[in-house]
Amino acid sequence: MARRPTRKRRQTGRRKARRPSRRAAVPRGWVRRYWKHAALGLLIVLSAYVFYLDLVIRNRFEGNRWAVPAHVYARPLELYVGMPLNVRQFTRELDLLGYRYAYQAAQPGTYSRDGSRFWVQTRPFTFWDAREPAHRAKIVLEQGHIVSLTDPTSGASLSLLRMDPVFIGGIYPAHHEDRVLVKQEEVPAMLPAALVALEDRNFYTHHGVDLRAIARAMWANIRAGGTVQGGSTLTQQLVKNFFLSNERTLWRKANEVVMAVLLELHYDKPEILEAYLNEVYLGQQGKRAIHGFGLASHYYFDREVGELDLARLATLVALVRGPAFYDPHRYPKRLRERRNLVFDVMAEQGLIGDAERDKARQQPLGVLDDRPSGITPYPAFMQLVRRQLQRDYREEDLTSEGLRIFTTLSPVVQTEVETALAHVLGRLDRRQKLDGKLQGAAVVTSTVGGEVLAVVGDRKARFAGFNRALDARRPIGSLVKPAVYLSALEQPGRYTLATPLDDSPVTLRSDAGDTWQPRNYDGKSHGVVPLFVALSRSYNQATVRLGMQLGLQNVVSTLRRLGVEREVSPYPALLLGSLSLSPYEVTQFYQTLAAGGFHSPLRAIREVLAADGEPLQRYTIRVEQVVEPVTAQVLVSALTETMRTGTGRAVSHWLPADFTVAGKTGTTNDLRDSWFAGFSADHVAVVWLGADDNQPTGLTGASGALGVWGDIMARIPTRALRTPVLGEIEYAWVDAQTGLLADRRCPEAAQLGFVKGTTPTEKTRCKPSGRSSAVDRTVDWFRGMFD
Amino acid sequence: MLRKVALATLCVAAFLAGCAAPPDKPEREGFEPDGGEATGKESIRPGTDTGPAVLALLDEARGAAKAGNLNTAQLQLERALRIEPDNPVLWHYMAKLRLHESRWKEARSLAAKSNTLAGADKRLQADNWRIIAHARQGMGDERGARDAQATARALQPQ
Incomplete structure (x- = not known):
């Protein structure tokens, strides 16, 4: 800025000296004298600029071209004879996987069905340990179990079949650009052929810019009196998407041309085409931008790009021209016309025959109404996954490195939990006249190894708001009692389940002189009762007396061993559950009891793979014995009594009388929180119900959360507890x-x-x-x- | 270090193969801290009620262990455990893997877990107690190790 006025003054001075009266003629003279210098200077500047553009292009193309979000998968379904699985659950899994019903399942990702007999052609998939090839299998279900698993061709029985896992969401960077990278050999050959035919006929012969196409487009535009045709080559389009903004200026166009030529100089046609296939913008879902044919194929049709038929492939090619203008939901007719134009051009170019074209024109668009969301349908579970990942990975690695995260989520269990929670909660809300205020959360894990199978953090499971399963810390009420009784049973010389306890009124005095008189829920005292009755019927007075005998520190230490990591204050009110925990934390605590005294940290992730399938990290089952197994089993036998005759006995509404489960109700003061925590042989489930504003809901653990818990257990494939x-x-x-x-x-x-x-x-x-x-x-x- | 890893890998492969274990000195008094062969004369084999799915996975685990890929062997065992969580032999194999990785606490816990499911199988219980003995020794608990070894002998006199 400082130099410019100086130069101007000098020039003005010269002009004044030579031709004071004819100022307009001065520049011409200056140009005549200095044009060579100016041209040279311009050339240097331009060369430097071109060099800079070249650098930009090569940098982008040599390194990772795209920030690919981490893609997160559910657990793969592993089929074997004897596996508990019903027809509803299996069809749902196939739906979530995007398997298509076909008369004869011949393509990967298809199935056919006759009643409870299924013929499935699985998709190949790369797991941590191996690439699972595509398999054909016949699966017969009977009475909620797989009774036969065979190869339909040979009739030989299959011992185990691992299916591909359901995609449950991505971890996106701030700009929400999403894509699934594809290699050109994974794409049906007809796709690039159609693309070239429609967008850039001379792609294989031009050098980045097609002057004939530009001339043709200009002529068409002049005739139409507006822009109706573009003359951009695929290379130019790629450059525009890759490096430049959307503004329509001459400067941008010039850049585009130069960069397209440079790109063609450095890279061959297949490489440019593959980059185009992955870069092109093909749709928008809220904030999420759909890029590339790999993702678009999933997004519009829920299938792999390799599985696209002619009609679908042409639809995607049609969308290239303007995903918003040809939006399949808003302008289906418009898109269909454009798609049919694609067929016409393909036929004209000899890519398809006339008969094929006529048949294809009749095909519907086939775009899904219920499009798979990149924004996960399981927000509560995904939040847990992200938290566990953030311990080991940087945010930018999660959003850009294309990591593949294999989680423990079971879509079968998750769906059942969501249904149970929504169903029971709606009913309770109406009954209690809570005007939709009743909220709930649930966590289900597998007893073995503590794998998290389902997490629901809101009565509307799809709502990605406050995650009550992880973040709502509420007093746990009587859920704490098993820790008190376990502390007692760890002294078998002193306490057994038959030891008499005094349930008469009890008064505690603090050092400050305050008194505390806990009461039983029913307001009565029950005299002397065996220890197991005090637990199964959740008597407060007997529990407080027992806890004080044992010592509060003893109970705190038991809680710690069982997996409660939060700071626990050793106040007497702890014995009745003044301690606040989230449903997830309670699950960890009950997990240890369910596993017979063996603590396993809860896990939501099994493995992490790099984008190229290279194994990065595995989160293994970890088991630590924290309670003598015999003591844990003694306690479990009392918790089964809770379900048979105690506060959980209403579970008989949902489960058969001989189906043994163990658990505990929890209710807090004024009926603000309704809890239930319990387990079968295979699953631990914890349910919390309450209001966000902490107002009373009128529900006890038994009249509220137990209903959800019972419904969950009745729905999921699980086995009853057996006597070890x-x-x-x-x-x-x-x-x-x-x-x-x-x-x-x-x-x-x-x-x-x-x-x-x-x-x-x-x-x-x-x-x-x-x-x-x-x-x-x-x-x-x-x-x-x-x- | 390399020898140690190679030896450990070989041993695990042998365990999982279910074949005869490397020759064991009868009536061993002491322990070999880096694993060696802790157990009785023959490796524990999966029970007759083990399903074909789990047997197939054990085959894969064996292949992985033979190739020195303990991580994959572990993964196959975990897959098997999801199918048969009450199969004590699977927990026993897991314990052995951990023992060979010198993850003493986990090896001890897994062996104890196997014992809670072992029912009347005294041989398996004895082998689990031998693992516990090794693990305790690895953690510096010589007395506990001797006690565990004594329990093993009481269950299965050699």
């Missing part, structure tokens, strides 16, 4: 009134586990009327200890 055969444990029938041995036919007899040598020896005679003869003596003995 451990050397150190024995099972006995015990009377719920007295804690003495009882006949199994007694009305209040419960089958419970005992560490060998601690089983009650005295037997009681049960009477239909209730109290047995030995009860008074037991009470006397108990009172004698504490009075």
Whole structure:
């Protein structure tokens, strides 16, 4: 800026000296004298600029050309004879995979079906350990199980079939550009041929710019009195998409031409075409920009690009001209006309025959209404995946390196959990007149290894808002009690499930002189009860007394071992669940109980692969024994009693009476939180219901969350708990009134586990009327200890 | 270090192959901290009730272990566990893999887990206790290791 006025003054001075009266003629003289210098200077500047453009092009083309978001997959479904799976769940998985129903399943990604018999042709897929080729299989389902798995050609039985995994979403950078990279050999040959025929006939002969095409376009535009045809080559279009903005200026056009020529100088035609196939913009879904034929094929048709038929392929070629102008949902007629033009041009160029063209013209567009969202349908689970990934990966690697993340999500379980939550929650909301305020969250994991199978963080599972499953920390109420009773049972010399506990009113005084008088939920005291009854019926008074005997630090340490990582304050109210945890944290705690005292950190990710399929990282099953297995099993036997006769007994509405499960209800003050946590042999599930503003909902754990939990367990393929055969444990029938041995036919007899040598020896005679003869003596003995 | 890895790989391959284990000294008193052959005279084989899917995966695990790819062997075992979570032999193999990786705490826990599912299979229990003995020794708990070895012998006198 400082130099320009100086030069101007000098020039003005000269002009004044020579021709003071004819100022306009001065520049001409100047040009005459200096034009060679100026031209040279311009040439130098231009050369430098071209050199710069060349550098830009080569930099972009040599390195990673695209920031490819990480793509996240569900667990692959592994089929084997005996596997629990019903027809509804299997068809849903096939739907989510985008497998197409066909009369004869001959192409990868197709299936045919006759009742509960399926013929499937799987897609090949690269996993951590191997590339799974495409398989043909016949699968027969009966009564919720696979009863036969064979190769339909040879009839030979297959031991195991790993299907490709469902794509569940991507991790996008800020500009939301999404793509699935394809190589030219993966693309049907007809696609580039059609593209060239439509967009750039001389692609294989020109050097980046096609002057004849430009002239033709100009002539067409003049005749039409506006822009109706473009003369850009595919190379120019690629350059425009790659490096330049959308503005229509001469300067941009000049850049485009120069860069197109440079690109052609450095790279061969197939390489340029492949880049074009991956770069071209083909659609928009909200903020997400759909780039490249690989992704567009998934987005519009939910199939691999290699699976595109002629009609679909032509539709995509038609969209190249303007995805918004030819939007298949807003302007289907317009798109169809353009697509049919593609057929015409293809026929004209000899790519297809006339008969083929006429047949293809009749085809519908075939664009999906319910388009697979790159913005995941499982936002709560994806959030968990992102959090776990962020421990090991940088944000920019997640959004640009094309990582492939294999997670533990089971779409089968997730769908059932979403349905159960929405269904029960809607009903409860109406019944309690909560005006849609009732919210809920649920987490389901596999007992083995703590794999997270499903996460729902909102009553509207697709809503990616506040994730209650991970972030809503609420007091857990009686869910804490198993930790209190486990602390007791870890002293088998002192406590067994039959040990009498005093459930009379209790008053605690703090050092400051405050008093605390916890009450039972029903407002009654139950006198002396066996320990397992106090747990299964969730008596507060007995629990507080027991916890104080054990010592609060003892209970805190048990919680810590079970997997509660959050700071826990050793106040007496802890014994009734003043501790606030998220449903996810509660799941970790109950996971350890379900696994028989073995702690496994919950995992949402199994493996991470680089874009080229190279294995990067594996998150293995980790198991640590934190409780003696025998003690854990003793506790589990009491938690099954909760479900049979205690606070969880309403589960019989959902599960058959002989289907053994274990669990615990949780309710907080004024019925603000309704919890249920429990497990079968294969699954741990935790459900929370409540209102975001923490207002009472009128629901207890049993009248609220248990309903969702029961519905989940009834829907998912899971097995009942079985009585483990451990050397150190024995099972006995015990009377719920007295804690003495009882006949199994007694009305209040419960089958419970005992560490060998601690089983009650005295037997009681049960009477239909209730109290047995030995009860008074037991009470006397108990009172004698504490009075 | 290389020898150690090679030896460990060989041993794991042998375990998973279900074939006869390398010759074991009868009545061993001490332990070889880097694994060697901890167990009885023959490797544990999958039970007769093991399904064909799991057997196929064990085949793959064996192939991976033989090729020295313990990570993939582990992956195949995990796939098998998802199918038969109550199969104690799978947990036992997992424990052995961890033992050979000197991940003592995990090896001990996995062997204990296998024992909770082993039912009346004394041979498997004894082998699990031998793993626990090794793991305890690896963690510097000599006394615990001797106790575990004694339990193993009581279960399966050699």
